[in-house]
Amino acid sequence: MVLTPQRTQYPPQLSNIKFRTPIQTATLSRQWETFERVENYNDIVYQQLQQGNRGTLYYQFVNETERKDYNAGQTLHVNFYTTLPASTFASISNRPMPNVPVFIKAPTCQTSMPVIVQLTSSSNTVYTQTTNKSAAKASETTTAMADCAIYTTVSTYNSTHVYQYNFVSAAEKQAYQRAADAIATKNVLSVPDYVCRD
DSSP, rough: OOOOOOSOOOOOOOTTTOOHHHHHHHHHHHHHHHHHHHHHHHHHHHHHHHHTTTOOOOOOOOHHHHHHHHHHHHHHHHOTTTSSSGGGGSSSSSSSSOOOOOSOOOOOOOOOOOOOEEEEOTTTTTTEOOOOOOOGHHHHHHHHHHHHHHHHHHHHHHHHHSSOOOOHHHHHHHHHHHHHHHHHHHHOOOTTSSSSOO
């Protein structure tokens, strides 16, 4: 299925600019067309995202000149279509991600971790007791939830962006790694249903 841009096409409106040279006219036309071309491409990518396809990226500018042409073209659109709100020409790539099922399943943090407690009595007899998942300390559960939240945030970012997530601190990176290791070994504390579920 071939997708076509669904956004409104805006033809160049350069006729009301006075006292311009042919070079200035060519520059303004290039800027206008760069904005239209990039937004049409991004509109198709956004349609794919709405269908759950995360395999295509938004337009990546070839160089800084093209980015400047895009920004100038966006400004031209806003200036020439003064009866439309400026938000009409906001970049499609800045729209929020559509809320549709993603092809990649998220990891789960919903498993139990039995805790073995050995008690020694005065007669040197060893009693072994297996506690259930609810016996974990509140701080361990809070830490596991925080780790899982960081893992989910970073993994989601990495799956939807070209560049990998840059950790803010070493503690954040350690929390991500703890959650990744726990998920890999299925050795995760049980956390509430709203955290890290399929």
